[in-house]
Structures are given as structure tokens and as C-alpha cells.
Amino acid sequence: MRLALRLALLLAAVLALVACSEKEQVAEFKRGKYQGKPDNQSWANDPLPAEFRGGTWAKGDRTAWEEQIKKRQLAQHEYRRIYQ
């Protein structure tokens, strides 16, 4: 009897835990792998001449390019731009 109870409890625990597992629901990202032509990365370019105000980064330096983009993003924050 006790064994049956134990087994039942074990089964209940297993069933309860099954609900905790989660199936991946997001489709796999396709980074540049698709039927079309390959594209290069935004940071794989030289920055524009200074008069076009595109900032500076070294060609291929992703971190520097991201810093430049972040500067532009924060320039949209007029509370910081104006008051600080």
C-alpha cells in the first residue's frame, strides 16, 4: 500500500515537473543564411568624411561602431541633452 502511495507521489511529481519544461517557440534566427545574396555588416565600412557627421570608427571595429550608434541613440534623449 505504502509502495503504491510512494509510486503515485513520484508519478505526480514527475508529471508536475513535465509542465516546467518549455519548448522553444521562436523560429531559429537566420543570420545571413537564406536563399538570397549575402550582405555585409554595417561596421564593415569606413566612416563618412567628418562633414557628414557620421562619427568615427575603424573599419570592421564593431564595438567602436556600436559606440557611435549609441551616441546617436542618446542624442534622441532631449532631457539629457538639454538639462545635463
Place this chain on the structure above:
Amino acid sequence: MARMKFLCDAERCIECNGCVTACKNENEVPWGVNRRRVVTINDGVVGAEKSISVACMHCSDAPCMAVCPVDCFYRTDDGVVLHDKDLCIGCGYCFYACPFGAPQFPQAGAFGLRGKMDKCTFCAGGPEPDRSDAEFRKYGRNRLAEGKLPACAEMCSTKALLGGDGDVIADIYRERVLRRGRGADLWGWSSAYGVKPGAQPPVQQPAPTRGKS
């Protein structure tokens, strides 16, 4: 970097359509194609009118990408959803799949011949050499490769439309909302419609007889 996103602040947007114009101009988008548009609800109802600017939202799990029969969509490392126009057959499936009506089709001729799909590129061009003439002709300007952000967001006069890394623009928006003395209620059903989902809508004041132009 996380993912490139747009966020439009419904309490700031004044329906000036400047973002639409900036997009058209920057990318030389053809007549009949609107990569960005401004949607207004309760137009003309005093106090209840709200506008937001909508374009492709560069979905993290993009339905357009899932349905395209020729598999011509791809996602860049910054989370921008782009497509190859050389491959697109103009079937229109992506338009049906997209929750935002972002894919657009140039039409020509008496029978409304449908061209290749065109949509917002987050000013990131497409699969042609960056900043080349070919890229500009097919997809518009590649501002990300110039170290800049989409033209619509960068020129928005009220800064209602924010564009950039989802984390960064969400922080900007959060700070604004806190300054306004409001919380999570700012963006959502009850702010937009004045009621909780399922409840009755507010009694609408009659719209002015002279329509807005």
C-alpha cells in the same frame, strides 16, 4: 548590441507626418509606397485623439520571414529584418502575414501589376554593397553603415518616435514616463482607449462639423 526597434510615444506624436516625409525623401520611395505612416485614432475628438507612427517593427520572430515562399528575408546581427529584392516574386504573402501592414507593393498598369515588395529597412539598405548606387536604387539609404540612425526617428520634431537598440530607447522612454509622474499604464489599452479591455468605450463628443484637412 541587442535589437534595433522603433518606439512611438503616443502622448507626444502630433501627427505632423514629418517622419513619413523624411522616409520618403531619404530613401526616394516611389509613389504609392509608404514605408512609414501615421495612424490616428479618435481623429478630431478633443482630448481623445492619439497618433502613432508605424513602419516595419523588425519583429524578433518575424511572420513575414516565416511565410515567404522563396525565403528571401534575413535578419542582420542588429536584429534588422531585410530582404533580397532580386529574389522576391511579389506574391504578397508577407503582407498578409505582417501584423503591421508593413510590406508595400509598387503597382503599375491598368491591371494593377504588383512589383517586388518594399518595406522599411531601418535605413539599413539590403544585400548589395553598402552605400552603393545599386543598394540605394533598390533599398534606399544605408544610414546604419554611415553611423547614423533611421531618418524618421532622428528628425522627429517632438522626439515621439525613437529608433535604436531596444534597451536604450526603452530606457529613454521610461525616464520620460517617470518625469510625467506616470507608470506602466502610459502605454497600453486603457491609455489609448480610456477604458479597460472589455469595458464600454467612453461617450464620444461629436466631432467638429468642419473636417480636418
